[in-house]
């Protein structure tokens with residue numbers, strides 16, 4: 599049987615969603631380099647570069663910083679499988695979709711779960727969360743630093759201090775914050791952090807950076823039970839990525855090339871400058887959206903810089919607006935889900951798209967699409983964003 603297929607020709611979208619985000623051309627280039635063996639010394643040089651660059655992005659001196667083969671959820675499962683023992687007490691600060699996933703993973707590990715809950719779109723008052731931790735005295739506390747389902751940033755210094763007071767380790771989901779917003783593991787006191795490559799780092803999906811504090815590594819070395827997940831067992835992975843380089847699994851070589859290049863881009867720009875660029879794009883977008891008459895779901899000061907959640911105006915169907923944006927300029931934004939289905943847009947302005955030119959383009963398209971769906975903007979969003987950049 600002979601079958602012919604047309605050449606691959608994916609649509610060229612401007613990825614203004616929560617992720618995957620736009621990939622730099624030089625990152626694509628890196629992926630075309632020859633694949634070497636997963637035991638080749640050159641590959642371990644690439645891995646060491648990645649580890650160094652990841653420490654800088656995470657804001658940590660943690661020696662044990664590496665990338666798991668898999669997406670952000672593999673990073674989440676790594677954190678839970680290695681540090682949440684069956685029968686242990688596991689506290690989750692729950693205010694969105696990914697906190698629920700963290701909860702479910704803990705349950706599957708056989709932990710005794712305690713949750714402090716907030717409606718989607720709100721953040722935790724740190725003192726209130728600290729009080730909950732002192733009362734519950736868990737073994738592990740987990741929270742989401744950048745909740746992609748709602749656009750909320752969670753500060754954590756007081757939360758981590760309270761956890762340490764009761765002898766608990768702290769897991770933080772930094773999937774969307776890494777590379778775009780302050781993550782600051784060491785300054786906050788986060789013990790175990792995980793992320794992914796396809797959001798704030800602007801690389802293709804497929805790797806999950808993880809960083810573990812010396813304190814958490816000591817705990818792990820002393821753990822008596824064997825983690826149920828063999829593939830994500832950090833002690834086995836340490837034997838592969840460090841020292842002995844004993845075969846564990848075949849690392850996805852080309853994805854490591856891509857991540858290294860993406861991290862080099864970030865280092866060359868400077869992590870602080872990159873964060874500031876995301877902050878500016880966010881403020882310009884909020885100025886524009888506000889001028890049009892769109893309200894933001896999240897309170898000022900609690901918002902992610904790289905993932906904006908304006909409310910969908912009454913009487914407007916978010917899916918129709920999103921379709922118009924694709925037709926107008928291949929501009930892709932996403933909608934809300936769960937309790938926020940149909941209620942918010944999720945607008946990611948990250949990496950190569952976090953520039954004045956792109957923010958203005960996005961606002962122009964959004965205003966046009968909303969107008970065509972019957973919404974009358976209060977004012978001119980593009981002009982308001984231009985005024986923000988000029989001022």
Ligand SMILES: *Cc1c(COP(=O)(O)O)cnc(C)c1O
Pocket residue numbers: 617669670671672674696742744745746747771773774794803
């Ligand atoms: C995307 C995301 C995840 C899951 O990552 P995948 O790469 O989709 O597996 C986990 N947590 C948060 C906050 C995310 O945004």
